Amino acid sequence: xxxxxxxxxxxxxxxxxxxxxxxxxxxxxxxxxxxxxxxxxxxxxxxxxxxxxxxxxxxxxxxxxxxxx
Numbered sequence: 654x655x656x657x658x659x660x661x662x663x664x665x666x667x668x669x670x671x672x673x674x675x676x677x678x679x680x681x682x683x684x685x686x687x688x689x690x691x692x693x694x695x696x697x698x699x700x701x702x703x704x705x706x707x708x709x710x711x712x713x714x715x716x717x718x719x720x721x722x
Contacts, residue, residue, distance in 0.1 A: 657682075665694065665715075678715065692717040 657663070660682040667675045683696035693716050700711040 683713070 660680045663680065663682040665678045665681045665686075667677070669675055681696065681698075683698045685697040687695050689695070693714060696713045698711055698713060699708040700713075702709045702711070
């Protein structure tokens with residue numbers, strides 16, 4: 654894989670409380686990650702910002718989807 658040099662080398666696998674695999678989100682390379690009680694994932698990372706001369710510190714948020722009935 655690139656020895657961790659690219660965001661594509663990382664992923665977030667999500668499981669339900671019983672440990673059953675639900676889904677995978679590729680491309681998550683974060684310096685820090687936390688999950689709140691509502692299952693929202695927050696990461697501290699670096700991202701290109703439009704017009705900036707380099708990548709800048711950023712925060713990302715993934716909100717869980719609710720399965721349809």
